[in-house]
Amino acid sequence: MSETPQDAWFYTIEGEKIGPVTFADLRVKAQEGGLNPRLDMVWCAGMADWKPAGEIEGLFERRGAPVVKEDLSSAVDPYESPEESVEDTMASLGEWPGARRRSYLVATIIFPFVWPMLVSMSSGFFIQQLGPHIEGVMQLAAGFLPLVVAIRFGLARLVNLGMSRWWFLGNFVPFLNMWVGYRCFACPAGYDYHKKLDGLGVFLAIIYWLMVVVSILIVVAFIALFLGLAGDPAMQEKMREILRVAQERTAKP
Numbered sequence: 001m002s003e004t005p006q007d008a009w010f011y012t013i014e015g016e017k018i019g020p021v022t023f024a025d026l027r028v029k030a031q032e033g034g035l036n037p038r039l040d041m042v043w044c045a046g047m048a049d050w051k052p053a054g055e056i057e058g059l060f061e062r063r064g065a066p067v068v069k070e071d072l073s074s075a076v077d078p079y080e081s082p083e084e085s086v087e088d089t090m091a092s093l094g095e096w097p098g099a100r101r102r103s104y105l106v107a108t109i110i111f112p113f114v115w116p117m118l119v120s121m122s123s124g125f126f127i128q129q130l131g132p133h134i135e136g137v138m139q140l141a142a143g144f145l146p147l148v149v150a151i152r153f154g155l156a157r158l159v160n161l162g163m164s165r166w167w168f169l170g171n172f173v174p175f176l177n178m179w180v181g182y183r184c185f186a187c188p189a190g191y192d193y194h195k196k197l198d199g200l201g202v203f204l205a206i207i208y209w210l211m212v213v214v215s216i217l218i219v220v221a222f223i224a225l226f227l228g229l230a231g232d233p234a235m236q237e238k239m240r241e242i243l244r245v246a247q248e249r250t251a252k253p
Helices: 023-031 086-091 101-130 132-160 165-172 176-186 199-230 233-251
Strands: 009-013 016-021 041-044
Touching (some): 016 023, 101 132, 101 176, 101 199, 132 165, 132 176, 165 176, 176 199
Antiparallel strands (some): 009 016, 009 041
């Protein structure tokens, strides 16, 4: 197949769209094991829908490249991938890779509360079996486990949504972290493709944004309270007294 616009192919890996590439390059990637024939999708100009890579003739076999029949009557941009039927096509594959919404919520919300209680309940047993020193080290290591689990499931959840793992860095950007959190908290699998919420997703979206609004109001209330107390002469006098006592205690030998 020649290097023409009709030889422009697009494919997805873990939900991330990549392309355009030639069919020859796509075939090399498939033969090297870089494409999952069932989960990764492929599309080029002239195809009505995305198709699993394993259904593309000649992609995983040593045969000639398929002949693409182009509908000349259509005025669709050859580089514009179809969007309307992507949801139906992807749904036919069954389960999406990555962490689903339920497992993500358990790993990031329920587990961080349950795990410290389990560690505390088992500390007496480990002190008797291993001694207080080793048990203290285990307690310290166990404290990092919820963070590790949250990162692991956060990355897997983005894949399940059809998003790139790089979006995880958005959790550290103000305001953008609310958008990333909303998608991970409420949206169903493959949301980056079909942009549709199911019934549970609508309910979780309402809960999520209510929590965000309440959190913002609490922060604003604390700031307003602090600024109000900071301007109160009586409170300023108490603060000076506290600082004076602290300095006297520090100055004593």
